[in-house]
Amino acid sequence: MLETALQFILNGIVTGCFYALVAVGLTLVFGMMGVVNFAQGEFFVLGGMLAYVATVQLGLPFYAAIPAVLAIMWVVGMVVDYVLLRPMRDAHMLSTAMVTIGLSIFLLNTMLLVFGAEPKNILSGFSSKPIFMGGLLITQSRLFTIVISVVAIIAVHLLIAKTRVGRAMRAVFQQKEAAALVGIPIDRIYRFTFALGTTLAALSGILLGSVFVASLSTAELTTVKAFVVVILGGMGSFAGAIVGGLLLGLVESLWGGFVSTGYMDVIGFALVIVLLLFRPRGLFGMAEARER
Amino acid sequence: MNRLETRGVLLFLALAALAPLVITDQFFIHVMVMVFFYAILASSLNLTVGFVGELSLGHAAFLGIGAYASAILSTEYGLPALACIPVAGLLAALAGLVIGLITLHLEGHFFVLITLAFAEVLRLIVNNWIEVTRGPLGFSSIPPPRLSIGGHVLMDFSSRVQFYYLALAVLAVTIGVVLLYAQSAFRVGAVAVRENRRLAKAVGIDPFRQALLTFVIGAFLAGMAGSFYAHYITFVGPEVFGFSFMVTMLMMVALGGKGTVLGPLLGALLIGVALEYLRFINEIRLSVFGILLILVTMYLPQGAIGLLAWRRMRKAGIVKVSAVTR
Amino acid sequence: MLELKGVSAGYGPVEILRDVSLQVGEAEVVALVGPNGAGKTTLLKTISGLIRATAGNVVYDGQDLTRASAAVIVGAGIAHCPEERKVWSHMSVEENLELGAYLVRDRGAVRRSLQDIYGEFPVLEERRTELAGRLSGGQQQMLAVGRALMSQPKLVLFDEPSLGLSPILIRQIATIVERIHQRGIAVLLVEQNVDLALRLANRAYVLGSGKVVAEDKASSLRANPSLLKAYLG
Numbered sequence: 001m002l003e004t005a006l007q008f009i010l011n012g013i014v015t016g017c018f019y020a021l022v023a024v025g026l027t028l029v030f031g032m033m034g035v036v037n038f039a040q041g042e043f044f045v046l047g048g049m050l051a052y053v054a055t056v057q058l059g060l061p062f063y064a065a066i067p068a069v070l071a072i073m074w075v076v077g078m079v080v081d082y083v084l085l086r087p088m089r090d091a092h093m094l095s096t097a098m099v100t101i102g103l104s105i106f107l108l109n110t111m112l113l114v115f116g117a118e119p120k121n122i123l124s125g126f127s128s129k130p131i132f133m134g135g136l137l138i139t140q141s142r143l144f145t146i147v148i149s150v151v152a153i154i155a156v157h158l159l160i161a162k163t164r165v166g167r168a169m170r171a172v173f174q175q176k177e178a179a180a181l182v183g184i185p186i187d188r189i190y191r192f193t194f195a196l197g198t199t200l201a202a203l204s205g206i207l208l209g210s211v212f213v214a215s216l217s218t219a220e221l222t223t224v225k226a227f228v229v230v231i232l233g234g235m236g237s238f239a240g241a242i243v244g245g246l247l248l249g250l251v252e253s254l255w256g257g258f259v260s261t262g263y264m265d266v267i268g269f270a271l272v273i274v275l276l277l278f279r280p281r282g283l284f285g286m287a288e289a290r291e292r
Numbered sequence: 293m294n295r296l297e298t299r300g301v302l303l304f305l306a307l308a309a310l311a312p313l314v315i316t317d318q319f320f321i322h323v324m325v326m327v328f329f330y331a332i333l334a335s336s337l338n339l340t341v342g343f344v345g346e347l348s349l350g351h352a353a354f355l356g357i358g359a360y361a362s363a364i365l366s367t368e369y370g371l372p373a374l375a376c377i378p379v380a381g382l383l384a385a386l387a388g389l390v391i392g393l394i395t396l397h398l399e400g401h402f403f404v405l406i407t408l409a410f411a412e413v414l415r416l417i418v419n420n421w422i423e424v425t426r427g428p429l430g431f432s433s434i435p436p437p438r439l440s441i442g443g444h445v446l447m448d449f450s451s452r453v454q455f456y457y458l459a460l461a462v463l464a465v466t467i468g469v470v471l472l473y474a475q476s477a478f479r480v481g482a483v484a485v486r487e488n489r490r491l492a493k494a495v496g497i498d499p500f501r502q503a504l505l506t507f508v509i510g511a512f513l514a515g516m517a518g519s520f521y522a523h524y525i526t527f528v529g530p531e532v533f534g535f536s537f538m539v540t541m542l543m544m545v546a547l548g549g550k551g552t553v554l555g556p557l558l559g560a561l562l563i564g565v566a567l568e569y570l571r572f573i574n575e576i577r578l579s580v581f582g583i584l585l586i587l588v589t590m591y592l593p594q595g596a597i598g599l600l601a602w603r604r605m606r607k608a609g610i611v612k613v614s615a616v617t618r
Numbered sequence: 619m620l621e622l623k624g625v626s627a628g629y630g631p632v633e634i635l636r637d638v639s640l641q642v643g644e645a646e647v648v649a650l651v652g653p654n655g656a657g658k659t660t661l662l663k664t665i666s667g668l669i670r671a672t673a674g675n676v677v678y679d680g681q682d683l684t685r686a687s688a689a690v691i692v693g694a695g696i697a698h699c700p701e702e703r704k705v706w707s708h709m710s711v712e713e714n715l716e717l718g719a720y721l722v723r724d725r726g727a728v729r730r731s732l733q734d735i736y737g738e739f740p741v742l743e744e745r746r747t748e749l750a751g752r753l754s755g756g757q758q759q760m761l762a763v764g765r766a767l768m769s770q771p772k773l774v775l776f777d778e779p780s781l782g783l784s785p786i787l788i789r790q791i792a793t794i795v796e797r798i799h800q801r802g803i804a805v806l807l808v809e810q811n812v813d814l815a816l817r818l819a820n821r822a823y824v825l826g827s828g829k830v831v832a833e834d835k836a837s838s839l840r841a842n843p844s845l846l847k848a849y850l851g
Contacts (some may be wrong), residue, residue, distance in 0.1 A: 036401050087590060093400055094347045098546060098589040105539055106582025113575055171706055171717055178704040180668060182769060183692035183721040220535055224412050227405045235401065262420040269409040276398060276406060 003135040008257040009250060014142045014211065016249025017149035021204035022222060023229035023241040024156065025197030031236025032173050032193045034093060035085060038100040040201050041223030042107035047073055047202025048214025049111060052120035062124045066206055070199050077198030081191045089190075108219050119213035122206065145207045152203060153242060156196070160238065169193060173236070201226075221265065228268045232275060296600070300554040301467060304561075308460055312453050319568075321452045325524060327564035328459035329517055332466045333537070334544035334556035336513035339473065341542075342551030344503045346399070349538060350391065350407030353414045354384040354511040356533035358518025360418065363431035363528040373437035377462065377519045384515020385508050392507040396500060415533035430529030434522050455524055462520055466513050470553055473509060536578075540567070543581060547588050549595025558596050619644050619804060620665070620696070620773055625674035627664040633672070634660040636828045642773060647795065647805040649815035649836060652825035653850055658808040659701055661825065662775045665806075666698035667691040678773075693721050697771035701778050703762040707751025711742055714750050714761055718768030727770070735764040738794070756787040763794055773804040780811050792818060812850065816840045824849045 026040050047069055054065035084103060088096045126140035160166040171179040172189050180186055205214065229248050233240020248268050256264040308328070312321060333355060340348045358380040365371040365379065395406045418425045437458065439447040447454050522528045531537075540563065548559025570577055592599060620642040628634040634657045642648045650658050663669040665676055667688035676684045683691050692698075697718075706714055715735060719728045736743035739760045745753065750761055759779060766774055776795070780788045788811070795805055795818050809815035816822055816836045824832040824839075824846075832839075832849055839846055 030401070036404065084586060084590075094341075094345070095589050095593060097347055097401075097404060098542070099586050101539070101542070102582045102585030102589065104582070105585065106579050109576075109578035109582065113579065167709075167713065167717060168720065170709065174706045174708055175704050177668065177700060178706065178765075179717075180688040181666060181692065181698045181700060181704075182718050182765065183689040184717075185687070185689050221412075224405075224408055228409065231402070231405060263416065266413050266416045269413045272409055273394065273406070273413075276402065277394065 004257070005254070007136055008253045010136055010138060011257075012250035012253030013246060014145055014249070015253060016246035017145055018204045018208045018245075019225060019229050019248050020242045020245025021149055021152060021207075022201045022226040023233070023245050024153065024238060025200035026226045027230045027233065027236055027238065027241040028169075028193055029197040030230065032169060033085070033190050035096050035194075036093070036100065036227075037194075037197065038097065038223055039080075039104040039107055040197070040226055041219040041221070042104050042111070043073065043076070043198045043201040044205040044208075044222050045214065045216055045219040046076070046107065046111065047205030048122065048209035049115050049120060049205075049216075050202070051122045051206040051209055052115075052214055055123040056121065062122070062126075062210070066203075069206060070203060073199045073202035074195045077195030078191055080198070081194040085190070085194065086187065089187075104219075104223065108216065111216055115216070117216060119215035119217075120209070121213055122209040124210040126210070139211070141211045145211055148203070148207060152200065156200070157238070159196075165189070165192060225265075225268055228272045231272050297552060297554045297597070301471075301557065304554070304557050305460075305464060305467070308463075312456055318452055321456050323565060323568040325452065325456050325459045326568055327560050328456075328463045329521055329524070330540065330544060330564045331557050331560035332459075332463050332517040332520075333514055333541045334548065334560045335466050335470050335553075336510040336517065337541045338545045338550055338552075338556045339470065339506045339510040339513075340503075341545055342555070343474070344506050345551075346396075346503065347404045348407045348507070348510075349404055349542075350395075350409075350411035351510070351514060351541060352533055352535070352538040353391070353411040354388060354514035355518040355521070355537055356411075356414060356418065356530075357384045357387050358515030359522040359528045359532045360425060360431075360518075361515070362519035362522040363434050364424070366435055366523070367431055367433070373435060373519075373523045374439060376523070377516050380519035380522075381512045381516040384518065385512035387515075388508045388511025389504070392504045392511075396503045396507060411533055411538070415530055418530045418533060425530075428530060430527060431522075432527045434526045434528065436526070437523055449523075459520060459524070462516055466516075467553065467557075469509060469513065473506070474553055539578075539581065539585075543585055543588075545595075546585060547592075547595055549597030552595075552597050555595050555597040562596070619679055620806070621675075621677045622661075622665070623675045623677065625661075625664060625671045625676060627660060627669050627671045629660075629669070634828050635664065637674070638825075638828070638830055639674075640823050640830060640833070642804050642806050645799065645802045645804050646821065647799050647807060647819045649819035649822040650806060650808045650825060651812045651815055651822060651850065652831075654810075655827075656825040657828040658825055659777055660828075662698060662700075662777050662806070662808060665691075665775060666696060668698075689721065692769050692771075695770075695772035696775065697766040697769045697773070698775040699762050699766040699777065699779065701781070703755075703758045705750040705753075705758050705761050705765070707749060709750060710747050711750055711753070711761060712746040715742070715746075715764055715768050718765035719770075722768075722770060728768070731768050731770060735767060738797070739764055756783050756790075759783060759787070759791065760794075763791075767798070771803060773806065774798060776805060776807045776809075778808060778810060780809060780814060788814065812846065813840075 022040060022044050026037060029035055029037050050069040050072060051065050054060045054068055055062055060068065080103065084099050085096065088099055124141050126144065128139060130137040130139050131143065160169060168179065168184045168189050171184055172186055176186065208214070225248065229244040230241055232247060233244030248271070251267055251271065252264050255267045308324070311324065337348070337351045340346055361380040361383045362373070362376040365376050366373055371379070391407070391410050395403055395410065398406055419428055436449040438445065438449065449455055449458070518532065521532070544559030544563050545556050546559070547562060548557065549555030567577070588595065622638055622640050625638045626633060626636050638661060650661065652658055660669060664671050667683070667686055667690070671684050674684070675682060678694055678696060681694060683694060706717070715732055716728065719731060722728050741757055742761060742764060745757070750758065753761060763779065779791045783791065792814060795807065798805060807815055807819060816839055819836040822834065822836045822839050823830050826849060
């Protein structure tokens, strides 16, 4: 019984890593730019699809495919920001939301045309033989997912906390006008942030695709769940997105394991609805930190 | 509501009422039935999006509730279809009341996301609650409406034209409701809510109650649309809760012109016709929609109706051609 | 060194400034006074590139900055110390100051400016690791001034530096402006406190509903209080 529970927790952590990576990107873009990116789930899936192209169709090794796909997705993020979001910087939030909804519809259906509806395997080269840790078992690809996610999250944290561009990001986040007045190029910081968010979503998609399969049908649910995580953690909160992601992964895994798998996807929404009723600022309540 | 718009709405309804007398092509009739159906949906969504100024991505839930209510009531309980339509509307309105009470306290992004979450939850429940909803299989062979007086059947809806007029009738009711809404004092309230919640409060309008009322009316109309859809298509599955209906409605409101009465009708006509006649490019259709939605939002924020009004004003020299702001 | 020629600007369709022309000379302190809503803050924002001028030109050191971005303008040597301080309250005092030198690539120069500012405002050095949000209003104002100086400007735009400060702190601000002036840095000073502004300035412009309504030596304006009163309403 205890071992089963621990196994579910371990599985929940793996799922939580996927959620956390997608949600960190979403929350950074929201916190900095006030943009809700409805295409985040599509970026996630596109990452997986490109990893499929790289490993299966082009025959690249997995370790080379990951940086290649991430680089492409970085450029995709820059282009999307430049073409679609930059002209909408002063527009109403609803208009920007409509633009990202349009982008999400376009990306999803275009991917459907290009890749077809059937799920794709990513060749990670990991053996499917599980590793036993005590009584728990974990596959190599899942272990890899956890390691890479932790590394990515620490890297992003250091980027924001320690580097020049990270400091500029925080300055823009807290007090945009002052940031402009000391010469921080706000537009370029936005583009950087959006590209970072896009790349993190794609990384999550690659990792998930290597553990399970990359599938277009997950795009919409991924976006919605990432929102769930962002609301759980508090909009714009980096730490909140990570904790919220892990929390959602754990709750889903335990619920699916002990209660019912049918309603597994509902549980996150139920959490969010309850949370919004009692703590509308999220668990971490970072939204207040934003000054106008 | 200006004169141009009133005339436009009346013209739309008059042409629609007369069209079947001239054009008897069955496919055309079908397309127009779908256009009316979409027009009801778009008009109902427009109440919240256009008049309150909050983006609801959960509106498909009310369509779904209406469709399922009608499917269950008519197949399992034998309720006549024509009675189902208002009942489905009321049930959707009830759901709208509950969801609105929870969600409308939130603004902006939170509202957008939470309404989307509600629609998702309902879709998942419909998929899983097999005893009641039959799960992914859904309901088929939903009976058509019947209109009889004293045992004498007036209309049995065996022909499309009869559906055509039924849809037009529901649409006329919808337009009537929206017109009443737009012209009543509520409009003052709701528009104030859209422009500035604090201002609304200051002049004694409770923005929450205004928004809630608007939301419930929208849910009622969408529920009726769902019920009509169930009886016309005769099949209802979980996809009525899906995002594609939501996107289609949103497109229609955006393209036609949000916050107007005529706009959603125009949007439904343009996109509805394109949807049905462009079936042969089915695969790329949604990709094109995505791009269209982006372009309309970026370059035509007032929609087609804005274009009309703008050109008229420009002729009259009211609007200066101003540079696009950064 | 700074010259505005027939500048108009505003927010969206709302025009606030109409055909404003003014000059700030080398190492000169110029005061900009006028009633509330006259467009003083808008004028400073237009110079620093937060708002784009719809007509006219902003020329600085022979360089046309009318369409330049805020970053280019800071780089050219114009620092703007904004209204209500606008410090980053969730960053440390030192981080706030270092960000002021965002465009200065030379680390040594940044360190020297930092020491300089700490010499000027010892309290900032005492509290350098604390979050800026924990400072008092007056200390935040010093931080905002220090931050503006970190970019090594040749012209500083001050927007209401005395707002909400006690008389002692107002005197301190006045001393700071004088010291900046002594270093050969030009100042364009927007102040509600007209008396203070005219004492510090060489020349002054009076702005009324988006237009320059008077321009004179500060001393002459001070000598003629009834005229000044008529302008300021």
